[in-house]
Amino acid sequence: MDAEQSVELEAEQKLAEELAERFSAEAEPKRRHRVDVRVDRSSFYQLAEHLRHAGFDHLSCITGVDLGEKLEVVYHLWRQRDRVLAEVHVELPAEKPEIESVVSLWKAADWHERETYDMLGVVFTGHPDLRRILLPESFQGHPLRKDFKLEPQPWYRQGRAELWETEVRVEAAEDGETETMVLNIGPQHPSTHGVARLVTTLSGETVLKVEPVIGYLHRGIEKICENRTYPQIVPITDRLDYISAMANNLGYALAVEELMGIKVPERAEYLRVILAELQRIANHLMFIAAFGADLGAWTVMMYGFREREMVLDLLEQVSGQRLLYNYITIGGLRQDVPQGWEDNVRIFLQELPRRLKDYERYFFNNEIFLRRCRGVGVLEPELAIELGVTGPMLRASGVARDLRRDEPYSVYPKFDFEVVTEQEGDTLARFVIRLKEIYESLHIIEQALDDLPEGEVMAEKVPKVLRPPKGHAYSRIESPKGELAFYVVSDGSPKPYRVRIRSPAFCNLSAFPHYCTGEIIPDMIINFASIDIVMGEIDR
Amino acid sequence: MSELVWSILKALVGVVAVILFLSLNVLFLTWMERKVIARIHVRYGPNRAGPFGLLQPIADMLKLLTKEDIVPEKADRIVFNLAPIMAFLFALLPAAAIGIGSGLIAADLPAGVLYIAAVASLSTIAVLMAAWGSNNKYSLLGGMRTAAQSLSYEIPLVLSMLGVVAIVGSLSTQDIVEAQSSAWFGIIPKWFIFYQPIAFIVFLSAVVAEMGRIPFDLPESESELVAGFHTEYSGMKFAMFMFAEYIHFVVGSALLVTLFLGGWHLPVVTPLAESLGVLKYVVQVAVFVAKMYAVIFLLMWVRGTLTRTKVNDMLGFGWKGLLPLALFNVVLTGVVLTLRGGA
Numbered sequence: 001m002d003a004e005q006s007v008e009l010e011a012e013q014k015l016a017e018e019l020a021e022r023f024s025a026e027a028e029p030k031r032r033h034r035v036d037v038r039v040d041r042s043s044f045y046q047l048a049e050h051l052r053h054a055g056f057d058h059l060s061c062i063t064g065v066d067l068g069e070k071l072e073v074v075y076h077l078w079r080q081r082d083r084v085l086a087e088v089h090v091e092l093p094a095e096k097p098e099i100e101s102v103v104s105l106w107k108a109a110d111w112h113e114r115e116t117y118d119m120l121g122v123v124f125t126g127h128p129d130l131r132r133i134l135l136p137e138s139f140q141g142h143p144l145r146k147d148f149k150l151e152p153q154p155w156y157r158q159g160r161a162e163l164w165e166t167e168v169r170v171e172a173a174e175d176g177e178t179e180t181m182v183l184n185i186g187p188q189h190p191s192t193h194g195v196a197r198l199v200t201t202l203s204g205e206t207v208l209k210v211e212p213v214i215g216y217l218h219r220g221i222e223k224i225c226e227n228r229t230y231p232q233i234v235p236i237t238d239r240l241d242y243i244s245a246m247a248n249n250l251g252y253a254l255a256v257e258e259l260m261g262i263k264v265p266e267r268a269e270y271l272r273v274i275l276a277e278l279q280r281i282a283n284h285l286m287f288i289a290a291f292g293a294d295l296g297a298w299t300v301m302m303y304g305f306r307e308r309e310m311v312l313d314l315l316e317q318v319s320g321q322r323l324l325y326n327y328i329t330i331g332g333l334r335q336d337v338p339q340g341w342e343d344n345v346r347i348f349l350q351e352l353p354r355r356l357k358d359y360e361r362y363f364f365n366n367e368i369f370l371r372r373c374r375g376v377g378v379l380e381p382e383l384a385i386e387l388g389v390t391g392p393m394l395r396a397s398g399v400a401r402d403l404r405r406d407e408p409y410s411v412y413p414k415f416d417f418e419v420v421t422e423q424e425g426d427t428l429a430r431f432v433i434r435l436k437e438i439y440e441s442l443h444i445i446e447q448a449l450d451d452l453p454e455g456e457v458m459a460e461k462v463p464k465v466l467r468p469p470k471g472h473a474y475s476r477i478e479s480p481k482g483e484l485a486f487y488v489v490s491d492g493s494p495k496p497y498r499v500r501i502r503s504p505a506f507c508n509l510s511a512f513p514h515y516c517t518g519e520i521i522p523d524m525i526i527n528f529a530s531i532d533i534v535m536g537e538i539d540r
Numbered sequence: 541m542s543e544l545v546w547s548i549l550k551a552l553v554g555v556v557a558v559i560l561f562l563s564l565n566v567l568f569l570t571w572m573e574r575k576v577i578a579r580i581h582v583r584y585g586p587n588r589a590g591p592f593g594l595l596q597p598i599a600d601m602l603k604l605l606t607k608e609d610i611v612p613e614k615a616d617r618i619v620f621n622l623a624p625i626m627a628f629l630f631a632l633l634p635a636a637a638i639g640i641g642s643g644l645i646a647a648d649l650p651a652g653v654l655y656i657a658a659v660a661s662l663s664t665i666a667v668l669m670a671a672w673g674s675n676n677k678y679s680l681l682g683g684m685r686t687a688a689q690s691l692s693y694e695i696p697l698v699l700s701m702l703g704v705v706a707i708v709g710s711l712s713t714q715d716i717v718e719a720q721s722s723a724w725f726g727i728i729p730k731w732f733i734f735y736q737p738i739a740f741i742v743f744l745s746a747v748v749a750e751m752g753r754i755p756f757d758l759p760e761s762e763s764e765l766v767a768g769f770h771t772e773y774s775g776m777k778f779a780m781f782m783f784a785e786y787i788h789f790v791v792g793s794a795l796l797v798t799l800f801l802g803g804w805h806l807p808v809v810t811p812l813a814e815s816l817g818v819l820k821y822v823v824q825v826a827v828f829v830a831k832m833y834a835v836i837f838l839l840m841w842v843r844g845t846l847t848r849t850k851v852n853d854m855l856g857f858g859w860k861g862l863l864p865l866a867l868f869n870v871v872l873t874g875v876v877l878t879l880r881g882g883a
Contacts, residue, residue, distance in 0.1 A: 183677050183678075183681075190766060205681065205851060292847070295847040296754055296755075296757065297846070297847040298577070298844075299580055299581055299844050299845065300847075301581075302582055303581075303582070306582055368755055368847050368848075368849050368853075369847050371853055372847065372848075372849070372850050372853075520850075520851060520852070521765075522758075522848075522850050522851060523850070525764045
């Protein structure tokens with residue numbers, strides 16, 4: 001570690017020393033923004049409480065790892081002030097994996113703990129509602145345990161479908177009780193954006209309670225990743241958030257590159273930024289289109305798709321694919337961009353702002369639209385942070401957090417861009433912020449194109465078979481929907497020991513029940529639409 | 541006796557003519573709506589079946605006819621099955637009192653406008669039957685919204701007609717059209733849209749709400765209530781609801797033309813056509829239909845442009861906006877007419 005770096009790591013060093021002293025934890029600064037903490041189960045809760053009060057207000061992710069005799073639970077906690085991410089490892093005995101729940105400290109822990117329970121059987125004592133979340137209640141076993149047998153469930157073997165209880169029990173109203181009605185929105189419904197399901201308790205048309213039920217698109221991607229080699233996982237990440245696949249590729253590639261210590265050539269870094277921002281534009285256009293459809297404005301839907309088409313054409317030119325690109329890969333890019341591609345991007349850069357003017361005219365002169373969105377589903381900034389909300393949704397509540405600036409990856413520090421925020425925190429703000437982010441992305445792409453260096457797009461010395469050294473890496477990127485993180489654990493073999501995906505939409509959706517009650521159905525629907533969810537990423 | 545047979549025959553011809561006219565228009569409308577909306581959406585719309593996709597409605601019909609007719613297990617079968625038929629019939633009724641040419645009317649009722657207002661609200665019952673009979677929560681919510689919407693917009697609708705009726709002094713639609721036959725300087729038509737601009741705006745808004753079209757398509761707002769009251773319907777029963785909906789569309793536009801846009805009168809053209817003998821009816825019908833389609837196109841354009849309103853905004857607009865405006869218009873018309881000596 002040279003002198004310059006040690007100065008940079010001042011904050012990390014301080015935190016590590018403090019934690020080591022107070023909680024007899026093993027703590028060491030790993031790199032800028034990262035502090036690795038290992039703590040005993042007995043003093044874990046005090047440590048968590050301490051961190052919570054010391055400004056670690058964002059619970060990024062909770063991960064469970066099966067280590068054989070032991071289970072490990074990893075907490076990723078972020079402090080915005082000095083931009084430090086504490087990675088707290090706690091080991092639990094495999095036969096009795098119990099640990100205190102941290103829901104009382106971070107509300108965001110709710111779904112993460114449920115998932116860890118679901119997948120690894122870790123029991124979080126004090127959790128208000130510890131149920132399975134992705135798998136059905138009647139599922140047997142915890143699939144991410146290493147001793148889990150990949151074989152059909154008992155109901156399948158016995159040919160008894162009735163044992164397969166996929167239904168989440170909807171509490172029936174008591175006899176004679178006619179005040180409330182339970183409306184089951186989804187999993188098949190025109191505005192659930194996939195197979196989301198909202199069990200909604202209504203009084204008239206007023207929403208009293210909403211419970212999102214997820215898991216209908218669960219494909220066990222985290223489990224699949226454990227049985228694939230590192231490069232084989234890239235196309236699987238495409239299938240997470242399938243409308244911004246490029247961002248998923250990037251997030252995963254960064255994690256493996258950190259594990260391997262691969263330095264990506266500069267040209268590849270620049271192209272990655274361009275591609276990621278193009279993907280953001282495509283995603284936000286898709287959001288605007290879907291949002292219009294939910295409002296009954298089908299024209300906007302078609303316009304959104306038309307504009308998105310331009311981005312898809314550009315991405316197709318580089319990767320040959322229109323949706324699942326598999327283009328950004330470990331060590332760089334699959335291949336260089338075709339000749340003249342930069343010019344096509346430049347044409348797009350000029351064309352899009354002109355078209356976006358139409359959107360602005362359409363929406364902001366439309367009284368009906370404004371009346372529908374203004375003041376609907378207000379999410380207070382404190383609550384938003386507490387609930388682990390990230391991305392445009394958080395920035396719409398006036399919290400200026402953007403990983404491209406806070407924990408820069410790739411070559412983002414070289415570009416001048418603004419972290420756009422809106423103060424209102426309502427559905428309108430969440431809409432406006434996306435429109436503004438498109439302009440910022442265009443601005444970034446322009447700068448990146450101007451400075452685009454020549455050279456290779458693939459790092460040298462990337463072996464055919466990747467065997468990263470033992471260790472773990474947690475890479476976070478600002479995906480179009482929020483904080484997308486990959487936690488990759490390597491045991492030195494060609495296949496990862498564990499891949500954990502922190503999906504932004506999963507966390508943003510988990511926040512939804514906390515701020516949508518008291519609305520009428522139409523408000524709730526557009527409020528739901530403004531989260532911008534993709535089930536592929538939520539259910540994984 | 542022969543007189544009775546003659547009058548029955550005449551009525552029968554009228555009924556058949558009305559159904560034929562409406563059906564043809566509805567078939568054309570489904571094509572036109574898809575085509576117009578597609579163009580607004582920067583799409584092509586139907587273009588496979590026949591020239592310009594003109595045979596698409598027939599293909600649609602065939603498709604719907606061959607679809608399975610599903611009745612939900614827990615539905616109220618009688619109500620469920622009756623609802624689409626009722627919706628279809630109730631939609632036809634008001635058309636009887638609207639003429640598309642002088643004398644070209646199924647029943648020139650002396651209380652024509654009143655009759656139309658009365659039977660137009662019947663279709664709400666059919667929708668409520670469908671909503672209740674389906675035993676589906678989305679249907680029920682959609683049905684309730686329809687009831688609320690009809691109630692809120694029926695009143696301004698009727699009140700806005702009142703101004704026109706007061707000027708003409710008759711409830712017959714034939715008389716109302718005839719009252720708009722003259723023109724200033726022979727070219728500027730004396731249509732009631734110019735006498736009653738407020739009433740026109742109220743009527744236009746209310747009639748869109750009655751038709752349940754964007755921005756007032758809350759009863760079947762698909763992003764919220766899947767398809768509203770006809771969520772559970774399939775095949776021909778669904779087709780009947782769609783048919784009824786398009787009949788509403790035709791009738792509403794025809795009524796608008798009758799009340800405010802001079803019916804089959806067009807300055808210069810219709811007076812000239814008077815000398816053509818029987819051919820004058822052709823001209824009249826052509827003028828009427830052209831105007832009707834102008835209104836229909838306008839409403840399609842609106843659908844392509846606007847978003848859906850919120851439930852409470854819809855009710856607020858009806859009760860707090862349109863109703864006072866309609867009442868004000870009635871009073872204003874009364875005052876003006878009185879000052880002019882009951883002209």
